[in-house]
Amino acid sequence: MIKTEDIEKEILCVASFPDERFLDIIREVGFGCDCCGKCCTSGFNDHVFLLDDDAARIIEALGSGFLRPAPYFDFCDELGRFYVMGYALKNKPRGDCIFYTGVRCKHYEIRPEICKIYPYMLHREADEEGNVDFRQVSGLNQHGLYHNDISDETCKEIAREVKKYELDFLGQKLRFMHSIKDFFRKQNLRNSRQMYDRMMRKYENGGDIEVYVFFKGKLEKEIISKQIISS
Ligand code: SF4
Numbered sequence: 001m002i003k004t005e006d007i008e009k010e011i012l013c014v015a016s017f018p019d020e021r022f023l024d025i026i027r028e029v030g031f032g033c034d035c036c037g038k039c040c041t042s043g044f045n046d047h048v049f050l051l052d053d054d055a056a057r058i059i060e061a062l063g064s065g066f067l068r069p070a071p072y073f074d075f076c077d078e079l080g081r082f083y084v085m086g087y088a089l090k091n092k093p094r095g096d097c098i099f100y101t102g103v104r105c106k107h108y109e110i111r112p113e114i115c116k117i118y119p120y121m122l123h124r125e126a127d128e129e130g131n132v133d134f135r136q137v138s139g140l141n142q143h144g145l146y147h148n149d150i151s152d153e154t155c156k157e158i159a160r161e162v163k164k165y166e167l168d169f170l171g172q173k174l175r176f177m178h179s180i181k182d183f184f185r186k187q188n189l190r191n192s193r194q195m196y197d198r199m200m201r202k203y204e205n206g207g208d209i210e211v212y213v214f215f216k217g218k219l220e221k222e223i224i225s226k227q228i229i230s231s
């Protein structure tokens, strides 16, 4: 199980990342979006994760039909039930975001926070050689325009929004971890890798699986099958 202490450390790391360094990177890269739409397609992103407030906003505006449990479930108990830290937007059959029309976002005004900050990020991940370090721009040189002049005010706003997103994400993850620890302890459950693999095989073969999604402090039960996710 991922340790809550590790998430707490990660929160401290992101919060203490020097603003000046981040501002320099944003200014130096000078990224400009040319509205190509790649980030809404499966070629760039296999899912769009929703913070709790994103999911609530979309449910309020459009109902829950566009949501699904985020992929890469975190846990599976010995009874074969999965647990995951939040919702994601559904994908179209070919994997593009359900809101992508082919030229634009159909619900741009209520788009998730991750879409607002993309391609900026501020989290640590391994590169191709396994070196873990902070990454600040996703898909560098694979999309958009570079070396544009970005005003100090805009740089500051980007840095503020990105840090906020990453901290909100980690906060949701930490609350989820505490909640699962508590739930497993009270129900006398344990995480089972063996059951995880068995139920994923069932899912891959088109069977129904039960997934509990952490949303606004509660675990919401969802029954899904591969056909539903890719519809
Ligand atoms: S929600 Fe809109 S902006 Fe975000 S990935 Fe989907 S189509 Fe693109």
Ligand code: SF4
Residues within 6 Å of the ligand: 032, 033, 034, 035, 036, 037, 038, 039, 040, 044, 118, 119, 143, 144, 145
């Ligand atoms: S953020 Fe990048 S991938 Fe997305 S529309 Fe802009 S240039 Fe294209």
